[in-house]
Amino acid sequence: METESHLSCVRCNQKYPLAAGGVKFTCDCGGLLDVVHDFSVLPIQDERILKSVFMQRRWFQDTRGDKSGVWRFRELVLPGLKDHEFVTRGEGNTRLYGPDLFTRTNRYIGGPHVYCKHEGENPTGSFKDRGMTAAITYAKRSAGRIVACASTGNTAASVASYAALTGMPAVILIPEKGVAIGKVSQSLAYGAKTVKVRGDFDAALALLLAASEQIPGLRILNSVNPFRLEGQKTIVWEAFEQLAWNAPDWIVVAAGNLGNGSAFGKAISEARALGLITKTPRIAMVQAAGANPFWGASQNGWRKCVVRADTIASAIKIGDPVNYDKAVRAITSTDGVVVQVTDQEIMDAKAVLDSDGVGAEPSSCAAIAGLKKMVDVGVAKWNQTVLVVLTGHMLKDPDATVGYHSSSLPNLACSRANAPVTIDPTVEAFKKIIT
Ligand SMILES: *Cc1c(COP(=O)(O)O)cnc(C)c1O
Numbered sequence: 001m002e003t004e005s006h007l008s009c010v011r012c013n014q015k016y017p018l019a020a021g022g023v024k025f026t027c028d029c030g031g032l033l034d035v036v037h038d039f040s041v042l043p044i045q046d047e048r049i050l051k052s053v054f055m056q057r058r059w060f061q062d063t064r065g066d067k068s069g070v071w072r073f074r075e076l077v078l079p080g081l082k083d084h085e086f087v088t089r090g091e092g093n094t095r096l097y098g099p100d101l102f103t104r105t106n107r108y109i110g111g112p113h114v115y116c117k118h119e120g121e122n123p124t125g126s127f128k129d130r131g132m133t134a135a136i137t138y139a140k141r142s143a144g145r146i147v148a149c150a151s152t153g154n155t156a157a158s159v160a161s162y163a164a165l166t167g168m169p170a171v172i173l174i175p176e177k178g179v180a181i182g183k184v185s186q187s188l189a190y191g192a193k194t195v196k197v198r199g200d201f202d203a204a205l206a207l208l209l210a211a212s213e214q215i216p217g218l219r220i221l222n223s224v225n226p227f228r229l230e231g232q233k234t235i236v237w238e239a240f241e242q243l244a245w246n247a248p249d250w251i252v253v254a255a256g257n258l259g260n261g262s263a264f265g266k267a268i269s270e271a272r273a274l275g276l277i278t279k280t281p282r283i284a285m286v287q288a289a290g291a292n293p294f295w296g297a298s299q300n301g302w303r304k305c306v307v308r309a310d311t312i313a314s315a316i317k318i319g320d321p322v323n324y325d326k327a328v329r330a331i332t333s334t335d336g337v338v339v340q341v342t343d344q345e346i347m348d349a350k351a352v353l354d355s356d357g358v359g360a361e362p363s364s365c366a367a368i369a370g371l372k373k374m375v376d377v378g379v380a381k382w383n384q385t386v387l388v389v390l391t392g393h394m395l396k397d398p399d400a401t402v403g404y405h406s407s408s409l410p411n412l413a414c415s416r417a418n419a420p421v422t423i424d425p426t427v428e429a430f431k432k433i434i435t
């Protein structure tokens, strides 16, 4: 591929050729690798023309790449690919719900102008598809033979789907317990080899990283793979575009393995460098109080911390996040914050968000709970504009939703439960329940 892109270590700046990517994820010093593009060779330099090219591709959808909310930004994601090389399901191009649509949620948060970008409306129901199209496109191009991931569920669903498009076999490692049923069903249905590892997510990922060194042709598609983050940058670019390139004051997102928040930081700094936006939004990463290693580090002078994770928000149930260094960079370079919220706060926020008629899975709703907390303590202000990224679809975890509404979640008060009622088949009984 004739591009001016390369890999660069976030710790020591050591450079590696792009061709090493897809296989090599860490520098010899142990640091994470970034994909770095040389934007000085972009054929279009004027930011107004660049914006109109991105937009026109979305309107006219002339090519496979143009139809994708990731590849219509291709010059800034992974330049130099041919249209037939994209492994794509037309991911991205997700809705941005304005304050008029989430009225109950906005009242609950109480303050700023909130826009929710719903990444649960991607092909497999989570933002993971944005990263997956980039990582699997590169895996295929770099002669990968098998793709694999360790996953709390959504990465697995996305890997399984995109691998099926390529014909490459997929191996999925999930924790033996605690993966939401909607996500497991996707991996099985899409035909991935689904392996339950005795242990938690952190154990499954450690196993995969160790095994990969001994299996040539194996391509790991976790967010330690820097091509994933290149695809996920487009979440915020697309949101900026939907806001007429007026950057919001805050971007709030749930954080587990810290890949998405890190991708947002890179997207913001590149958008600033290219002149696409003129102010730097602050990133807020929200963790569950039971899975809060990054919050702990933020309180402790960024001393890295590892926890035994436990939360109902299974997609962020991660105790030893792999993208730690990149996430610190995203927070410090945007003057961001790290927030933690309890499972009670997450599920109450979810009940409110769901009742607006759109909904999201528990992990996504940590962002709503976190924003409410930021407003309560005065970190986010009433006259500010906030972009909340909702990460996953409501149907991913029906057990959590039904559990809440039937008040059967252990140790949680379900004060906003909308419990089903049972009646005899009589008009009398029917009338009684609607009055
Ligand atoms: C993966 C995922 C997250 C966490 O993203 P990270 O990049 O691991 O921080 C949050 N919510 C949902 C629904 C996810 O699938």
Ligand SMILES: [Zn+2]
Pocket (backbone or CB within 6 Å): 009, 010, 011, 012, 013, 014, 027, 028, 029, 030, 031
């Ligand atoms: Zn290094």
